[in-house]
Amino acid sequence: xxxxxxxxxxxxxxxxxxxxxxxxxxxxxxxxxxxxxxxxxxxxxxxxxxxxxxxxxxxxxxxxxxxxxxxxxxxxxxxxxxxxxxxxxxxxxxxxxxxxxxxxxxxxxxx
Amino acid sequence: xxxxxxxxxxxxxxxxxxxxxxxxxxxxxxxxxxxxxxxxxxxxxxxxxxxxxxxxxxxxxxxxxxxxxxxxxxxxxxxxxxxxxxxxxxxxxxxxxxxxxxxxxxxxxxxxxx
Numbered sequence: 001x002x003x004x005x006x007x008x009x010x011x012x013x014x015x016x017x018x019x020x021x022x023x024x025x026x027x028x029x030x031x032x033x034x035x036x037x038x039x040x041x042x043x044x045x046x047x048x049x050x051x052x053x054x055x056x057x058x059x060x061x062x063x064x065x066x067x068x069x070x071x072x073x074x075x076x077x078x079x080x081x082x083x084x085x086x087x088x089x090x091x092x093x094x095x096x097x098x099x100x101x102x103x104x105x106x107x108x109x110x111x
Numbered sequence: 112x113x114x115x116x117x118x119x120x121x122x123x124x125x126x127x128x129x130x131x132x133x134x135x136x137x138x139x140x141x142x143x144x145x146x147x148x149x150x151x152x153x154x155x156x157x158x159x160x161x162x163x164x165x166x167x168x169x170x171x172x173x174x175x176x177x178x179x180x181x182x183x184x185x186x187x188x189x190x191x192x193x194x195x196x197x198x199x200x201x202x203x204x205x206x207x208x209x210x211x212x213x214x215x216x217x218x219x220x221x222x223x224x225x
Contacts, residue, residue: 034212043115043202043216044154087153089212096166097209098144101153 004088009106018075020105022088025069030092033064033071038085038104047086048073075107083109113137115217117203123223124193132188132220136205143186144214145178146202154202160186193224 036044146154156170180186204214
């Protein structure tokens with residue numbers, strides 16, 4: 001599994017855009033990039049997944065450059081309720097796909 | 112509710128005791144996972160079921176840990192002779208299609224071993 005590196009913490013304010021960059025220099029050809037969100041006292045929740053270029057859904061956007069050695073999760077116009085830990089995961093999709101979590105990035109949104 | 116249900120939500124036990132943690136996955140989800148999360152860390156994989164069989168138990172830390180899923184739905188994680196180091200939140204997740212990378216997690220069972 002490719003190792004990922006992401007910032008330990010980030011602070012932001014309501015209404016701002018938050019961008020979390022994850023480094024995965026040894027990503028393999030078949031690996032996908034997946035992001036999860038975890039609120040206190042809850043299990044992680046799937047946010048978005050991508051392979052290359054840009055993916056957007058109702059929650060976030062994921063930007064992946066051509067070399068795929070990093071990716072950026074973008075959260076538009078955050079609110080206090082977006083305060084959570086965000087995990088970047090890289091791995092090959094399979095029918096027994098195991099998620100390998102790192103320590104994640106703690107995002108704190110202030111009023 | 113339609114989500115993954117875990118019981119108990121909190122369990123306090125004494126060192127050396129036996130503990131069972133239950134997971135009720137989303138109906139129809141054939142894949143079921145157990146993870147363990149210690150304070151300040153990301154979840155750590157323990158075991159994966161596809162149907163009734165344990166397809167991958169490589170994450171179980173030692174033979175004190177065991178999990179079953181006899182009818183391919185509800186799963187029970189069993190911990191024998193608990194140790195203080197077993198204290199953590201035990202998370203269960205299920206998936207209809209793990210290939211997508213989208214797992215649905217429960218809220219976890221917090222185990223405290225005194």
